[in-house]
Amino acid sequence: MTPRLVTVAHGTRTPAGNEVARALTAAAAERLGWPATTSYVELCAPLFAEVAAATPTPAVAVPLLLSTGYHLRQDLPAVLAAADRAIRLGRALGPDRLLAAAQVDRLRAAGATPGRPVVLVAAGSTDPAAVADLDAATHLLAHAWGAPVRLATLSGNGPRLPEVVRPGDAVSPYLLATGHFHRKARHDALAAGASVVADVIGPHPRVVDLVVERALALAPAVAAASA
Known part of the structure; x- marks a missing residue:
């Protein structure tokens, strides 16, 4: 089965900031040929908890977070444990x-x-x-x-x-x-x-490359778990 890409950005009260996650997700999904959903930890809908609970599996979750921290070590794993779905969570985008x-x-x-x-x-x-x-x-x-x-x-x-x-x-x-x-x-x-x-990193083509790379790295484990 073709997995679904779920991205997880932090979220901000600034609408233009949230559009970066959507742009990265759309570009990566087009490259992969996968269905995709953008989600956020907080401050913007849809929240990752809502998406995880409703996402058809198999799926991979690629955090659009630049460093390891509380969200990656605590929040996101707890959401997936509660959702009880075959969604494989990746690591932070950075450093890279x-x-x-x-x-x-x-x-x-x-x-x-x-x-x-x-x-x-x-x-x-x-x-x-x-x-x-x-x-x-x-x-x-x-x-x-x-x-x-x-x-x-x-x-x-x-x-x-x-x-x-x-x-x-x-x-x-x-x-x-x-x-x-x-x-x-x-x-x-x-x-x-x-x-x-300089400007923020934004939806740069190299970041799209990185999201695609992380999604493909997670895909075999998701396929094995769904077999």
């Missing part, structure tokens, strides 16, 4: 070289010049696994960009933008979609002296 490649494109589009130091700014978390993910994402961006990259966070553990940004730096939001954290990142980065603030 494809995300770093998308960030490089966003930096260039914003006017950042090669060799300029970059600050990667993430939403942040208190989860140790998330902190390790962000450190890895910082190293991947440094390799892809070819210049030093430092990490800042907007919440949780880690230094804040005013502590990290130096005048003339470029800032790369490690955020999939616009919303509260994106607005805060841009405001704080410019206030700290950044000369360039």
Whole structure:
């Protein structure tokens, strides 16, 4: 049977931010030739809990979340346990070289010049696994960009933008979609002296590649469980 793709974004009160998840899901589903549904952890309908309970199986759930954290370790597994359906849950999208490649494109589009130091700014978390993910994402961006990259966070553990940004730096939001954290990142980065603030990663073609890759990796396990 052809599995169904279910994506799980965090959700935001900013409508344009929620459209990123829908665009990524539609593009990945077209590539895969699978039916697909977009869902959200909170703040936007349909919620993942509702979708999981109603989704025909077999299905794969690809989180559109950039780091490991409470949602991936607690919330989403609990939803699937309650739904009691043959839905295989994937891991966070990041860290990954494809995300770093998308960030490089966003930096260039914003006017950042090669060799300029970059600050990667993430939403942040208190989860140790998330902190390790962000450190890895910082190293991947440094390799892809070819210049030093430092990490800042907007919440949780880690230094804040005013502590990290130096005048003339470029800032790369490690955020999939616009919303509260994106607005805060841009405001704080410019206030700290950044000369360039790139856009969020968004529905970049490399992110579509990554969603397709994660879905295909989950498909064999779902097929085996449904046999």
